[in-house]
Amino acid sequence: MRAYVLSRLGQTALVVFLSLTAVFAMVRLSGDPVLLFMPMDIQAKDVNEFRQRLGFNDPLPVQYGRFLAGAVRGDFGESLRYKQDALGLVLERLPATLLLAGASLLLTVGIALPLGVLSAVRRNSLLDHVATVMTVLGQATPGFWLGLMLIFVFSVKLRWLPTGGTGSLAHLAMPAVVLAAFFAARIARLTRSAVLDALGEDYVLTARAKGLGEGRVVGKHTLRNSAIPIVTLAGLEAGQLLGGAVITETIFAWPGLGRLTVQALLNRDFPVVLAAVFLVSVMYTLINLLVDLLYGWLDPRVRLR
Amino acid sequence: MKKWLGIGLTAAAFAAALLAPWLAPHDPLAADFVQGLRPPGTPGHPLGTDQLGRDLLARVLYGARLALFIGACTVLITAGVGGLLGLVAGFVERWPSTVLMRIADVQLSFPFILLAMTINAIVGLGLRNIILSLSAAGWVVYARVVRGEVLSVKQRDYVQAAAALGTGRARLLFRHVLPNVAPSIIVVASLQFSSFIVAEAAISFLGFGIQPPTPAWGSMLSESRDFLYFAWWLAAFPGAALALTALGVNLLGDWLRDTLDPKLRV
Numbered sequence: 378m379r380a381y382v383l384s385r386l387g388q389t390a391l392v393v394f395l396s397l398t399a400v401f402a403m404v405r406l407s408g409d410p411v412l413l414f415m416p417m418d419i420q421a422k423d424v425n426e427f428r429q430r431l432g433f434n435d436p437l438p439v440q441y442g443r444f445l446a447g448a449v450r451g452d453f454g455e456s457l458r459y460k461q462d463a464l465g466l467v468l469e470r471l472p473a474t475l476l477l478a479g480a481s482l483l484l485t486v487g488i489a490l491p492l493g494v495l496s497a498v499r500r501n502s503l504l505d506h507v508a509t510v511m512t513v514l515g516q517a518t519p520g521f522w523l524g525l526m527l528i529f530v531f532s533v534k535l536r537w538l539p540t541g542g543t544g545s546l547a548h549l550a551m552p553a554v555v556l557a558a559f560f561a562a563r564i565a566r567l568t569r570s571a572v573l574d575a576l577g578e579d580y581v582l583t584a585r586a587k588g589l590g591e592g593r594v595v596g597k598h599t600l601r602n603s604a605i606p607i608v609t610l611a612g613l614e615a616g617q618l619l620g621g622a623v624i625t626e627t628i629f630a631w632p633g634l635g636r637l638t639v640q641a642l643l644n645r646d647f648p649v650v651l652a653a654v655f656l657v658s659v660m661y662t663l664i665n666l667l668v669d670l671l672y673g674w675l676d677p678r679v680r681l682r
Numbered sequence: 683m684k685k686w687l688g689i690g691l692t693a694a695a696f697a698a699a700l701l702a703p704w705l706a707p708h709d710p711l712a713a714d715f716v717q718g719l720r721p722p723g724t725p726g727h728p729l730g731t732d733q734l735g736r737d738l739l740a741r742v743l744y745g746a747r748l749a750l751f752i753g754a755c756t757v758l759i760t761a762g763v764g765g766l767l768g769l770v771a772g773f774v775e776r777w778p779s780t781v782l783m784r785i786a787d788v789q790l791s792f793p794f795i796l797l798a799m800t801i802n803a804i805v806g807l808g809l810r811n812i813i814l815s816l817s818a819a820g821w822v823v824y825a826r827v828v829r830g831e832v833l834s835v836k837q838r839d840y841v842q843a844a845a846a847l848g849t850g851r852a853r854l855l856f857r858h859v860l861p862n863v864a865p866s867i868i869v870v871a872s873l874q875f876s877s878f879i880v881a882e883a884a885i886s887f888l889g890f891g892i893q894p895p896t897p898a899w900g901s902m903l904s905e906s907r908d909f910l911y912f913a914w915w916l917a918a919f920p921g922a923a924l925a926l927t928a929l930g931v932n933l934l935g936d937w938l939r940d941t942l943d944p945k946l947r948v
């Protein structure tokens with residue numbers, strides 16, 4: 378078990394290293410960020426001085442080595458725009474994103490799980506049909522369009538909710554719903570099919586035969602056995618949730634990691650981009666490690682090696 | 683129901699794309715400031731006009747053209763490249779395929795949309811680059827699914843028999859293995875098609891894809907944000923077109939999976 382966790386942590390380091398290298402290579406091969414930050418009437422001498430100061434004049438391998446040495450210590454340099462430590466800037470925005478992601482995860486679990494279980498247990502009922510239509514629509518509706526439409530209805534027409542920003546539960550409501558919609562649709566669909574699979578197993582038949590109530594059959598014997606595919610998908614989707622946050626945060630002016638990344642990309646503020654890539658890949662691989670550890674707890678037959 | 687709704691919506695989207703020049707009442711780029719921000723139902727402009735007086739119906743129809751073109755190109759490239767890599771990686775189980783799958787793992791550990799957007803921000807914007815960035819971000823799914831299928835297909839008796847008869851490796855791979863993995867490739871392609879269309883729109887929405895004034899659904903939605911208070915139709919119609927197209931292709935993909943390859947998990 379311990380060896381397993383250690384080797385997985387090693388893999389995490391490898392993934393992070395490779396993603397950083399790929400982004401570094403793309404950034405450096407694509408052009409000169411320095412020129413974009415200079416006023417139009419700049420002298421060549423000043424450009425060169427600026428470049429010298431940031432180390433862009435050194436050979437690429439030297440720059441790469443320096444970049445890695447910094448990255449190991451969590452030093453990605455100073456944001457070209459905000460003149461602040463890049464990783465610090467990214468970490469400062471992290472809580473807002475975690476709050477948003479946490480709220481939508483809560484919404485997802487609170488809505489999608491019961492909905493999926495109920496539509497599996499009451500298969501072909503009206504509820505099942507309504508749920509199926511909703512999940513299919515939820516998966517096809519692009520989040521940014523849903524966001525715009527919600528703003529139109531709840532902010533422009535009804536004036537119930539603010540269009541963007543942060544600070545209260547009212548600010549959180551629409552972004553959390555938009556981020557949760559797609560995710561919840563997928564989880565509800567998968568829950569339904571996983572529960573249906575488990576309901577067909579022999580141990581469910583046994584449980585029913587020995588006279589257990591339907592509540593216990595579903596609650597105790599079925600749910601736990603259908604948890605593995607659901608947890609797997611949730612782990613995989615957690616990474617895409619971070620991707621979805623990029624769009625949701627932009628629409629609702631939510632001051633999180635995603636919005637910062639979009640702005641940094643638009644401004645070619647590459648230290649911030651690299652720091653954000655670092656944080657996202659670390660979080661994502663750790664979430665997946667957590668999911669794998671959960672397997673062993675959910676299903677003791679799973680042995681991690 | 684699923685089948686016919688899927689086929690109907692997809693066919694409608696393709697018809698809109700192919701017939702846009704004949705269906706559109708106006709040139710999608712022709713500005714007419716006098717007619718700016720007219721609501722739907724205005725004579726001559728069934729879906730209204732945008733802030734520059736351009737006809738919204740024409741722009742939505744031409745948007746279908748762009749969206750489906752980008753989706754189709756990306757699906758062809760990713761199916762070709764990812765499929766071929768997966769085919770070889772499943773067939774030749776040596777270190778190159780291990781390395782390939784590791785790369786796929788690393789790439790999958792990064793949000794798809796963020797990856798495509800980062801590539802666009804770095805290599806540049808525009809039609810060609812968005813197809814390239816979506817392809818670069820999307821090939822892994824094929825490589826994975828196809829490799830998994832090949833690993834199981836090549837153990838089947840008919841492949842073993844053909845090998846025992848002395849069939850060459852290339853012939854074995856392309857005549858005996860490929861036709862049996864083809865259904866999975868088709869199913870993944872149809873499911874990926876809609877996610878590529880939505881991803882393109884999202885990237886254009888954020889400003890890293892197709893740029894105005896070209897009528898792409900994503901950039902139209904992005905522009906519509908400034909007019910949400912008095913021109914809801916600018917946000918409603920391009921988004922509805924996008925959602926209905928995605929819905930149609932999704933349903934078609936689901937139906938294809940149920941018919942061709944019910945066990946496949948994507």
